[in-house]
Amino acid sequence: MRHYSTDRIDLRSDTVTQPTPAMREAMHTAAVGDDVLGDDPTVSQLERRVAEMCGKEAALFVPSGTMSNAIALRCHTSPGDEIITAKNSHIYIYEGGGYAALCGASVALVDVHGGLMRPEDVQGAIRKQAGSLSHYPDGTLVCVENTSNRGGGACYPQTTLDEIAAVAKANNCAVHMDGARIFNASVATNTPLDRMVREYDSISICLSKGLGAPIGSVLVGSRTFIAQAHRWRKMFGGGMRQAGMLAAAGLHALDHHVERMVEDHSRATQLASSINAINGFTVDLSTVETNMVYFTSEIPATKVMDALATSGIDVLDIGPHSCRIVVHLHVTDEDVSEVIRAFKNFA
C-alpha cells in the first residue's frame, strides 16, 4: 500500500516509510501528558503492551534504536568492560562507536556464518580479567541482532538464540538483543516474541522500521534494568514530553502492521530469486528470510544505483560491488514487477 504520491520506488531502507492516514489519525487523537513526569497515558500503554508481549516486567520508550541500544549497553557494562558481538552487527558498524564513547567498553568481534553467530564462537570470544594477570578486559555483555541486518535479514533459529544466552550466562555475562526488526523475525519464524526473548535480559525494538511508525524504539527488560535505563535515558537527553503522539503511532503499528509483514517477506523472496537469476548479479538466497535482499554485482554498485535511479528506483550501496534492497509497507506488487523489469535491462 502507498498513501502518498511519489514517482520513486524507494528500497533503500524500511525506515523511509511515511505514517499512513490511519496512523496519523491515531497520533492526532492520542491522549498525551508530560512523559518526563510520568504523565503520558499513551506512552505508558505502549510500554506496558510491549513489555507484556516480550514476557518481561517493564519497558521504556526512547527516540531511536541507536539510543535504545546505547542505554542497554551502558546499563550492562562499566568502563573497561568488553562487549561480545557479531562482526557485522549494527552496534559495532553503525552506531558511531557509542560503545566506546558512552560506555568506555571495547568490543570482541565474533565471526558470522550465513550472517549469524555460532554459540561456540561466542564462547571463544569471551575474555575475563580474572586469571589474566589483569591483561584482559572483562567480557560482561553479549549482544545478538535479530534479524541480522548486514546478515541479509536472516533470523536466528530459536535453539541458537537459547544456546547463545546459555553461553552468556555460564560466563556471567548479560545478554542483550538488538531486535530492531524483531517482528520480522517473529513473523518469519512463527515464534511468539515472549518465547524468542525468554532467555534475554534486555531487548531493543524499533517502531520506525518494518512497523512503519515515524519515530521511536522500546527498550524492554526487568523492572530493575528499566529503572536504571530511565536514568541513562535522562542523561542521554532522550526524555520526551508529550510523546504520546509518537507512542500512538507505535500502538497503531502493533495493531495493523505486524501480520502484514509476510507480504514484505514474500516480495523480498520474489525479488531475490529474480535478481539472482540475472547474469552478473548474485544473492545469497539462504539469508533471504525477511524483508531484505543484499546482492553483489559484477559492475560497480554506483553504476547499478545510477541506472536504477533513472528508472525511479532507489537502492543503497553498501560496498563497491554490493547493494541492499529493503521491502516495506509502501512497496506494492506492481513495484516488484517494475524493479524486476529494470534489473532485466542490465542483462
Ligand SMILES: Cc1ncc(COP(=O)(O)O)c(C=O)c1O
Ligand atoms: C539492526 C539495527 N539496530 C539498530 C538500528 C538503529 O536504529 P535508529 O536508526 O532508530 O537509531 C538500526 C537502524 O537501521 C538497525 O538496522
